[in-house]
Amino acid sequence: MKARQRDTAPAVPETDWAGTVARAATEDVREMLRAERRRRRGRWFAGGLVVLAVGAVVALLLRTSVFEPVAGDQAQGRDATRAGVDRDAPFDAARPFAGTPAESWADGAAGLVLPEARAVGEFDADEVAATTQLVRSVLVASRLDRKLLVDHDPTGYLGFLAPDAKRQLEPLFADGREPEVQALVSLVAPGSTPLPVEAKVSGTMSTRQGKAGELVVHTNYVFAYAFEPPPNLRLAEAMNTVVVVRADVDYIWRVGDKWTVSSRGLWFDAASGFGYSIDCDAYRKGFLAPVTTGHSVTRRPGEAEPGSYFDPRSPLPPAGGCRH
The missing domain is CATH 1.20.5 (Single alpha-helices involved in coiled-coils or other helix-helix interfaces)
Structure with missing residues (x-):
């Protein structure tokens, strides 16, 4: 089956x-x-277990004057500081996250901490430990490894999935179909260059019993990526070169005779999340780029302050959108 x-x-x-x-x-x-x-700009959903992954629609939550050729006004500066963003922090390519809530986060894979191994339903502690380690490797391959992040080569990521899951996702990495897989992976936009520093990572991983023969691993992480700023651009604040991605994704380990041989192994399931401080045009195409490459955007009154977008424990915000 x-x-x-x-x-x-x-x-x-x-x-x-x-x-x-x-x-x-x-x-x-x-x-x-x-x-x-x-x-239409609802939360991401990547479902399809026998059909191709559903095209992800992302809630893009950005704020006004995220970058400017000159410094912004003082009122905006005070709001940003309260939210954990220091507009006065000087840009340092070696420390691009200085002045942002991500500054103290772990670097790269060090932020992907495994839960304590314990038996879950029909799966013993060793099986749970092996599955969470596999999912950690998937997160590294899908969000941190520059082979996929920059070179857009999904070979490593797809290699961790069940053959049927791999077959469904593989066509989505070409021919303009990248928006259909962006709920599961991070892809840097052509023309944008990440700084040679590791992304910052914060979040958690947990496990639960699914249906018979299924172990569900829920991942809830925020990834912050730093980019090279355009030349001769005076940055208005620390967030000008940082892109933030929140990804809540379930992976399911399937075993047993209930599944065909090609369907046994790791699958993707429900996914939700958002992008913040990001170029809208690039994101609509399935890619990540800093706001310094795009148009200005606005933030509606009442929307959450920037600091909440860095907190993986905060509720997923309502649908927002890129606005010119």
């Missing part, structure tokens, strides 16, 4: 009436379009 999909007005003169109606209708249409775009 192959792996199955998880079931988952005041009155106006008559002469002005036509113009008033036209203006109102135009605003109504614009609001409808904006509402539709907001609905």
Whole structure:
């Protein structure tokens, strides 16, 4: 049996009436379009266990004036500092995370700490330990290894998956289909250059029994990537060159005669998350690039302050969007 999909007005003169109606209708249409775009920018979902992974739609939560050719105003600076971002921190290519909440995080794979090995349902402690170690290797390959991150070569990542899962994902790494797999991996946009420092990582991993023959490993991590700034650009704050990705992804280890041989092994399942301080145009194409390469964006009143986007324990925010 192959792996199955998880079931988952005041009155106006008559002469002005036509113009008033036209203006109102135009605003109504614009609001409808904006509402539709907001609905479309829901959380990531990467489901398909027998079908190809569903194209991920990301909630892109960015704020106004994330970079400027000159320093921003003092009120914005005070807000950013309260949220854990120091606008006055000088840029240092050797310490690009200085002045951000990610500054004290572990470097790279050191931030992927395994949970204590213990028996879970039908899986003994040794089997659980082996599975969480496998998932840790998958996270390194999908989020940190420059072979995939920069070179866009998915061979290492796909090699950890069950043959059927690999077959489903492999076509999504080419021909403009990268947005369909971005819930599971990080890909640097062509033309953007990561700094030669490891990404910062914070989060947790946990396990639970799934259906018969399934061990579910839930991963909840935030990855912060540092990029080279454009030449001759005066940076307004520490976040100008940092891209933040939150990824909550379930991986499932499947064993037993319930599954065909080619479906036994590691599968991807439900995924959600968001990107912050990121170039919208690149992200819509499935790639990561800093805001210094894109357009300015706005942050709606009431949206969470930047510091919360660095906290893997915080609730996933409502759908937001890139706004020119």
